[in-house]
Amino acid sequence: MNDLLDRLRGILLDTGYTIDGVRERLGAVAAAALSREETVPALRATAGDDPLGLLIRLWWLGAPVPARAAPVGLPVAELAAAGLVAVEDDLVTAAVHLQPWESGGYVVSDRKVRPGDPALRPDHVVGAGGASANLAQLASRRPVGRALDLGTGCGVQVLHLAGRAAEITATDVNPRALELARIGWALSGIEGIDAREGSLFEPVEGERFDLIVSNPPFVISPAGRFTYRESGFSADGFCRDLVRLAPRHLSSGGTCHLLANWLHVRGEDWRDRVGGWLTGTGCDGWVVQRDVQDPAQYVELWLRDAAEQGTPRYRGLYDEWLGWFEAEGVTGVGFGWITLHDSGSLDPVVRVEEYGGQVELPVGEYVDEVLGAVAVAHRMSDAALLASRPVLAAGVLEERIGPPGAEDPARIVLRQTRGLRRSVRVGTVEAALAGVCDGDYPLGPLLDAIAELTGEDPSDLRERAPQALRPLIAEGFFHISTG
Template sequence: MTATSTLPHRLRDALLAAGFTYDAVADLLGGTAHAALARNQTAPGLARTTDGSPLATLTRLFLLQTAVTRAEAEAALPDLVDRLAVEGFLESSVGEVRARLDCRPYAAPDAAGDHDLWVASDLTPGLDGLPNRVSADHVLGISSASTSLAQLTRRDDVVSALDLGTGCGVQALHLATHAARVVATDVNARALRLARFNAALNDLTGIEVRDGSYFEPVRDEQFDLIATNPPFVISPGTGERLVYRDSGLPGDRVVEDIVRTAPRHLTPGGWCQVLANWVITKGTPWDERLAGWLGPTDEGIVSDAFVVQREVLDPAAYVELWLADEGATGTPEYLRRYDTWLSWFADQGIEGVGFGWINLRRRPDGAAGDATVRLEEWPYEVEQPIAGAIGAWGDAVDDLAALDDEALLDSRLRVRSDVRQESFGQPGAADPEAIVLRQQRGFRRGHAADTVTAGLVGASDGDLTVGQILDALGQLLDQDAAELRRTYVPVVRGLVADGFLEV
């Protein structure tokens, strides 16, 4: 398949004519069938797509991976069936047509709202629980991991962006909506071809796809934004290496190498955002281990870092997840692979695998203060996309670095508009037993507040300084104002860092 031919544009025209968009497919399937398809179950969807319309035909062909008649395929893809068969998209016989590659609609949000994209990739393995082993050069399509990274990645307008390990190019398509220039790299030749095809299919001309491992194709370049979902699966390397998920490096070395190398490829103030797995070893806290990756580079480049562990899987659950991912469930070698993988984990002293986000920001030139490194476990529900909250954390780091304690006391802060106060206690009691400040957006954090903290936050509307509010609370509560200032300046810093108060 060639991105420079007319095929991508002709296919795009056919998909548009059929109304083959994410919202249209969701409406066609309905809630039950759409949810079932997300679980790799096709029966409800097959029952909803029997009217023979081009939309139903494309949904059956690509998403449900079932055969359609030659006449239905020709109606949905006029004058394209034979060409798509030659290019490896379709398999055509006398009376019916089947998909050999996936091509599905995708809704990509940007500042103007959602807009429609299409993504070509290899077929989803394991539909309806059937064993379906993937090849070593399998090109993954839209997945929960790619969606998670898309929701994590900041969407500020930038000059340059890098999609490291692009696969079929999902992140590059997102980046092209807000970056003037996008470079996408990969070592999988099939992935590179599909990434180029997808850029052309979506008429995005600012994407340059390069062949090479990790940062090699951009050795001397810097970017304002790097987004990467690297092949982070932690495995013994005894089976066939799947390029889209297996790095060939031991343990979580690939993630460590990216974290240590990325700052060299960032412009001052630039961000690198990584979706990753990491090893949790016996006797070593996860955050202590990852903190060792986050120091200055050999060149002295310093970065702020915000690392969030979202989930921890025990070894058995982790092995089951990735054996199912490759379509090994139900195959003769499943139990042998399972036992080998578990035994390797035990030999390595691995007691769990963490999953989460690593956000690095190269310190801007002349930035005040030292680098800020925050590692936390946050398995709770968050607002999606979470990118805005990551950006707000960076803004808070800058604001706090520029303010010593006296300057902070002289600042006029504002409570974030989504913060609500929750009070707990016996019905009819004069005073609550507990007060919690709760965010409705972003990380949706809660903060247990005493009377002074609740009063300070409630009065932070931008009119009075922090010092003036604390002095007034001291008079109201008959407490020493100077002592309140000493005690609550660190509390105020924490409230700004956590996003309850804004400078």
């Protein structure tokens, strides 16, 4: 098998079946149509018997290709014996979806389901998509010793971890997922992955890791129909348990990044619900709700995901799901990121927020700074803050808004052009500090100078300023230097 996959990898690379090669061949129109589940433009763009077009039709689009036209050296008979293709009447049809990935390498999964296709098998292995990319963008980029990909699915996170983790363990409850993931890793030239079968942290009981990532089966439904997206746990209990158990498997200084769904329940603040998952973990935490859908939107999304639209069972499944949400008092479902960091502090801090704005990618390049800023803003005493030397973060701009000719602006806004790209309305003192904080002077004397210019009482300003600055430090507008 390994020899077969080595030869197949060589053919894929030689024919240009890479992410750049596929994008160039398809073009913008066909690529956009595929995002809408329309394949006709892509089939037209890959018409003919050239090797790259044939491989795209076979592996990406799932269309049969003539065996006689197969690229030179493609071991069709061996691939059929390995269960990767089927051959009938001189036509070769892919039994799996084989796609090049953004980071390099290849991802192998079950074929993409489209409207009109047969119903999914319960152990269906979904390919890499938007959620996979989101998690890969979120995870910290710092090198680590041991990494765990919990719920690896088709194994795409391993492709991102391989360049920065000395040891990688990947787990999944679905043995078919591990089988296809191993094929993808081999095609990507990645060796030495410790793949284990089991749910949650059972396969790694008693072990600790420097980095844990998980794109878990977070879909919330009345019944677990598909292992790739539903855990069978009640409501959002799987994500809750994942958060609560993760710290037991983090090394000192370790970090866990995961995607999750959570319920919005009538009479309950979702921040309290999800924040409660992190309470008692002993870790610093950062929860970001990136999107929220009403119950009907949510049900429609996941019925489309399984190509249920237009089938006889669609209305019944839709009604059952909505009825279950109604019985549970659900008003919406949130989606977002959860990050845990074992900082070793006896005073862990958890930030829970809603933020749907566009961010600089990858978040993993600066996620450690985000966690550090939240911790500093929470833990630093007023005296220590007044003695520190704040620095305005790179890329922060000031906007002044008001009537033309007015002596004072009606509103002052600080706006980040990098990182999370937040914006915040500030007062004149914070705006003045933004203009002078370069790390050369402690905050206390700067406030005294501002008080002299504005006519405020210096003692009063020193007392008020730390509380006003903490949110700006936590959100990355100011960095703190204690030197």
